[in-house]
Amino acid sequence: MDHIHDVSAALLELTESLRADQSRDETLARMASRVVTLLPGAYAASVTLFEGGVPATVAATEEGVRTLDKVQYSLGDGPCIEATRTETVVRTDIGQARRRWPALAEAVAEAGVETMISCPLFVRADNAAVQEAADDHHLSGALNVWSRQPGAFEPAHAALIALFTTAMSGVILTAARWGRAQAEAGQLLVALRTRDTIATAKGIVMARRNLTVDEAFCWLTEVSQHTNCKIREIARVIVADPGLVEPGGQAGGDVVRHHGRKQGSSNP
């Protein structure tokens, strides 16, 4: 129960200290460090995340375990891959590893690791928009914990790790949602700038041809249709050279005909 209390306190602390300026991977690294501190016998921890079906170690408390993760990625198998694929906790020791994944066992032995446990990250969401973000990136993964002690990680410890994987899944989903929001904000910004250019072009057309705001937009639309150019392109050309807009009463459809010929000011 002490461990559960410690883990709960650590999770609370981590949750309260989540910062907007800290990246997803930095947050996951802090959480992985907590796991190592709190889990008896733990030597190192890493977080594997599949994005678009491609696995990568996004956080690790020891550089050495990144190599162990990479071996699994290249094999396409191992406790981490199996935990992600089957969505179950996979605990194994060096003996079992030699039988099931000899190449991994060799690397594990070199690192002095005796026992390892991988817990799947359940990147699921009850919010449809967030789930969509997770699905878009095909997010899945596992928290991997390594021990240099034989027989480490009792079943009760798996439950403690599961508490962390739940929190980590939340961080990953939040980051996915954040990324999606940032991308949408970026698109909106581009749209807003395009609107700015079109509005400025409208003003130029109003002044050059003595039109109201609505009439100027209709005029731009007509020019767009006649020239088969997008309004934003027409607007960009006009803003760069207002003299291309023939003064009121002259042929308006030829706005983009006279590139390079600047007309004089019609300042009232």
Added chain:
Amino acid sequence: MTFPQGGSERWREETALRLLAGTRQRAAANEAVGILQVWHACAREQARDDLDVTGTTAGREVEARRIIAVIDAAATGRADPDARWD
């Protein structure tokens, strides 16, 4: 990586209205910039500076409305033989 609460329906409506008003003000300011570009025969950046004579958002908005109103009052668009918006 924390998010503000979604807020009430009223909060959302007020936010949407603020956004709409802001977008309209921005469009008017840019239209006025275009008009000033023609009047002053200058580049867009210069026209932006010219619009911002008061150095305040409110002043810019009033000036933009005034400039647009000048053009609107003098508009002869409906007599334009090339325009087919009727």
